[in-house]
Amino acid sequence: xxxxxxxxxxxxxxxxxxxxxxxxxxxxxxxxxxxxxxxxxxxxxxxxxxxxxxxxxxxxxxxxxxxxxxxxxxxxxxxxxxxxxxxxxxxxxxxxxxxxxxxxxxxxxxxxxxxxxx
Numbered sequence: 001x002x003x004x005x006x007x008x009x010x011x012x013x014x015x016x017x018x019x020x021x022x023x024x025x026x027x028x029x030x031x032x033x034x035x036x037x038x039x040x041x042x043x044x045x046x047x048x049x050x051x052x053x054x055x056x057x058x059x060x061x062x063x064x065x066x067x068x069x070x071x072x073x074x075x076x077x078x079x080x081x082x083x084x085x086x087x088x089x090x091x092x093x094x095x096x097x098x099x100x101x102x103x104x105x106x107x108x109x110x111x112x113x114x115x116x117x118x
Contacts, residue, residue, distance in 0.1 A: 003089060003107035007041045010112050019116030023099050025076055040105070040112055042091070049084070051091070 020030045038055035052061040053075075064070050064084050072082045072095070080097035093103045104115045 004042050004044050007039050008107060008112035009039050010037050010114060015116045016114070019101065020076075023076060023078070023101065029076065042107075051084075 017030055038053045041052045043050045047065050048063055049066065050061055050063045053059065058075055060075055062072055066084060066086050069081050069083050072080050074080060074095070078097055078099065080095040082093055082095050084091055084093045089107045091105045095101045101116065106113045106115070
């Protein structure tokens with residue numbers, strides 16, 4: 001977990017436009033979302049993780065315990081139930097709701113790659 005406590009500028013976001021289309025995000029919001037390069041920071045206090053995403057567009061923070069479901073309001077306003085798991089340097093987030101989705105955040109030495117496989 002060498003990525004905890006470090007700030008990462010999003011380097012690459014794979015399949016993000018397709019992901020937003022599937023969620024029903026309009027073209028203007030997709031263009032805005034694709035142009036943003038947020039800073040992401042993961043912190044841990046005890047067994048509670050906080051994932052903070054900061055950009056010129058919006059700042060959000062979610063707190064969670066690994067493997068435990070929690071309520072979340074997504075940046076596009078959807079209300080979902082999420083579960084986040086950790087595998088090495090990858091945080092995988094499963095969102096359950098009207099439009100289920102999966103987000104994988106891979107932290108390397110100096111970069112963050114977000115993959116939205118669906």
